[in-house]
Amino acid sequence: MNNHGNYIVSLGNVTRWLAQQAEALGVEIFPGFAAAEILYDDQCAIVGVATGNLGVDRDGQPTSEFQLGMALRAKYTLFAEGARGHLGKQLIAGYKLDQGRDPQTYGIGIKELWEIDPAKHQPGLVIHTAGWPLDADTYGGSFLYHLENNQVVVGYVVGLAYQNPYLSPFEEFQRYKTHPSIRGFFEGGKRISYGARAITAGGLQSLPKLTFPGGALIGCDAGFLNASRIKGSHAAIKSGMLAAEAAFDVLGTGRAQDELSTYASAFEKSWLHEELHVARNFKPWMSKGLYLGTLMVGIDQVLLRGKAPWTLHHTHADHECLRPASEFQPIAYPKPDGTLTFDRLSSVFISNTNHNEHQPAHLTLKNPDVPVGVNLARYAGPESRYCPAGVYEFVEDSGKPRLQINAQNCVHCKTCDIKDPTQNIVWVTPEGGGGPNYPNM
Numbered sequence: 317m318n319n320h321g322n323y324i325v326s327l328g329n330v331t332r333w334l335a336q337q338a339e340a341l342g343v344e345i346f347p348g349f350a351a352a353e354i355l356y357d358d359q360c361a362i363v364g365v366a367t368g369n370l371g372v373d374r375d376g377q378p379t380s381e382f383q384l385g386m387a388l389r390a391k392y393t394l395f396a397e398g399a400r401g402h403l404g405k406q407l408i409a410g411y412k413l414d415q416g417r418d419p420q421t422y423g424i425g426i427k428e429l430w431e432i433d434p435a436k437h438q439p440g441l442v443i444h445t446a447g448w449p450l451d452a453d454t455y456g457g458s459f460l461y462h463l464e465n466n467q468v469v470v471g472y473v474v475g476l477a478y479q480n481p482y483l484s485p486f487e488e489f490q491r492y493k494t495h496p497s498i499r500g501f502f503e504g505g506k507r508i509s510y511g512a513r514a515i516t517a518g519g520l521q522s523l524p525k526l527t528f529p530g531g532a533l534i535g536c537d538a539g540f541l542n543a544s545r546i547k548g549s550h551a552a553i554k555s556g557m558l559a560a561e562a563a564f565d566v567l568g569t570g571r572a573q574d575e576l577s578t579y580a581s582a583f584e585k586s587w588l589h590e591e592l593h594v595a596r597n598f599k600p601w602m603s604k605g606l607y608l609g610t611l612m613v614g615i616d617q618v619l620l621r622g623k624a625p626w627t628l629h630h631t632h633a634d635h636e637c638l639r640p641a642s643e644f645q646p647i648a649y650p651k652p653d654g655t656l657t658f659d660r661l662s663s664v665f666i667s668n669t670n671h672n673e674h675q676p677a678h679l680t681l682k683n684p685d686v687p688v689g690v691n692l693a694r695y696a697g698p699e700s701r702y703c704p705a706g707v708y709e710f711v712e713d714s715g716k717p718r719l720q721i722n723a724q725n726c727v728h729c730k731t732c733d734i735k736d737p738t739q740n741i742v743w744v745t746p747e748g749g750g751g752p753n754y755p756n757m
Contacts, residue, residue: 324463327549328755328757349367350368351366351745352402352745359573360529361529361574362528363389365388365403367386368385368745369382370747371747372675373675373676374675374677376676392530392531392576394559394563395537396537399422399515399516399541400743402743402744402745407528408524414524419630419631419632420516420518420524421518421522421630422475422514422518422634424473424731425512425514425515425546426473426486427469427470427510427757428470428510429468429507429508430467430501430507430508431468431505432502432505433466436505442462443458449492450606454478454483455477456475456488458473459473469757470501472489475517475599476734477632480639480644480647482644482647483701483702484702485702485704486660487647490657491650503656509667509756511667511752512704513730514729514734515541516539516541516548521630524539526583527580529574532579534552536552540588542591543595544613551588551592554586555583558586559576562579563579565578596628597627599630600628600629635737636737638698640694660704663705668752669705669724670750671726671747673724679743680743681719682739687699688710688717691719694737695737702735703732706722706725707725708732726746728743728752
């Protein structure tokens with residue numbers, strides 16, 4: 317991985333700049349309105365999306381602040397929701413877009429923005445690590461970028477195919493910052509912001525079919541991410557460009573609600589396909605463990621330059637990988653010191669996360685008995701550990717345990733929807749405008 321000559325920038329700032337360029341070109345942007353529903357015609361082709369209603373109480377009834385959502389109709393609809401998109405997930409299942417493809421696999425990335433001592437600041441410095449503090453059998457690694465104005469972004473990614481239900485990605489990240497080679501950057505500094513997000517890491521062999529009648533998947537909604545570099549923004553931009561060009565070519569011909577087949581063929585001829593092909597074996601090798609994985613990735617990437625005559629495959633979805641708690645010992649994570657390491661609630665506070673507590677819960681359960689009857693009994697309640705925001709909490713109620721869902725804390729990382737071993741948790745779009753707010757992240 318060669319980062320020399322690249323720029324270190326705030327993705328939030330880049331996104332705002334891109335939005336300004338789009339508006340100047342006449343693109344209509346509806347901030348604060350979340351796409352909540354897919355609109356179909358009688359032939360099951362996509363005709364647009366509907367945004368969620370605003371001002372609805374917990375029981376789904378309109379309040380004095382009620383505002384009806386909008387139906388946004390289009391000849392073609394491009395879905396770009398990010399990893400594990402609420403609508404993208406439905407499209408993949410409904411159109412069977414993943415048929416014949418490897419199961420998708422994900423990581424959770426947890427990130428902090430710090431302002432550090434100017435004497436320790438090295439603009440342009442990039443540090444990547446693999447392994448520690450995770451055990452050698454669990455895939456994970458860190459990133460650390462020195463931005464401008466004495467700011468440093470630091471984060472840790474944990475592959476969600478891990479087996480130990482006692483593992484907490486949040487706690488592993490906090491522990492990572494205590495490493496002697498890392499902690500010195502942050503001592504005497506101030507933590508400014510916090511966030512977490514799942515990343516779609518399955519690579520080329522896990523990409524679903526990209527098109528369907530009336531629409532297409534782009535960006536991380538499809539899974540265009542180079543896991544070896546932990547980079548997906550360039551891939552999202554390129555896939556969006558390819559889909560837009562395919563749509564532009566047919567919009568003047570009277571076509572609508574059919575498949576943009578030229579999008580998929582253009583992708584197969586692009587530098588993005590070549591990049592993902594070169595990186596295709598990275599995640600499968602690293603799932604074999606730190607030492608064997610590092611050795612084989614070195615052979616694959618350095619010696620063979622990504623042109624090995626084989627392609628490794630993912631055989632299981634992440635939620636299938638969790639093993640019973642009886643096979644493991646609880647992990648004794650150190651208590652946070654409040655200066656270098658922190659707890660979840662204080663972290664959520666600086667993520668500027670906000671949800672109206674009176675709106676319908678956007679973290680839903682297919683069966684309310686499963687969290688206690690299965691997840692707690694068999695896996696020691698892993699949802700209380702894999703969530704980086706303290707949303708899920710097992711509490712005693714009349715002498716019996718129950719799962720309490722603190723939906724107001726949710727930072728929209730989607731980990732629960734991915735990792736829940738029973739796939740009983742379903743993440744749906746909350747009221748528009750809710751969730752985390754990441755300035756300069």
